[in-house]
Amino acid sequence: MNHFVPGATCGDFFCGSGALGLEALSRGAKHLTFVDNSRVVSQQMTANLATLSATNAEVIAQNAAAFLETATPRPLDIIFLDPPFRKGWLAQIIPLLEKGWLAERALVYIEMEKEVALPPLPNNWTLQKEKTAGQLVYRLFEVSNPLCETH
Structure with missing residues (x-):
């Protein structure tokens, strides 16, 4: 998948630690949208992005389904889904x-x-x-x- 990442627009839904999205950013993703329902997770992701000086990412503190239903759709090249089990x-x-x-x-x-x-x-x-x-x-x-x- 590495050769697909540079220049890609990505979404990391149920981002948790953000490991998948952060890896994509480190490999040259053009933009990444992190979405997680947890305010604590979202605040930590925002802090992590600030530490990394990553200006090509946004953090949305919202349920992933609600985000996908209400936000204006924009085609994403790569989507990461790691939802809570069961x-x-x-x-x-x-x-x-x-x-x-x-x-x-x-x-x-x-x-x-x-x-x-x-x-x-x-x-x-x-x-x-x-x-x-x-x-x-x-x-x-x-x-x-x-x-x-x-x-």
Whole structure:
């Protein structure tokens, strides 16, 4: 995925520590939107970005689903999803991403518990990589969205 990051516009939803998004920024992402429902997490992310002098990122203290429903959609090249386990978030988030949040050839990285099945995915989502580590499964999907306007 490293060769996709430079110049990419990214979203890290359920960002937690922000490790995925911060790594993308360090590898040349153009802009990153961090979203997390926790005010403590959001404040820490804001402080971390200030420490790093990262001016190409924003932190949104909001539920990821509410953000995707209410914010003006902008196509993202890479989306990181690492929702809290056993809460059914992916079934709610994936359809929202299809409403203008996916760039023409977006990548969606999903980290989830391995014993839970993925919710139904749109036909334009293609699994590129999958890895299991302990109780986690990591999946990388490419989403073909030919009707998307490039940015």
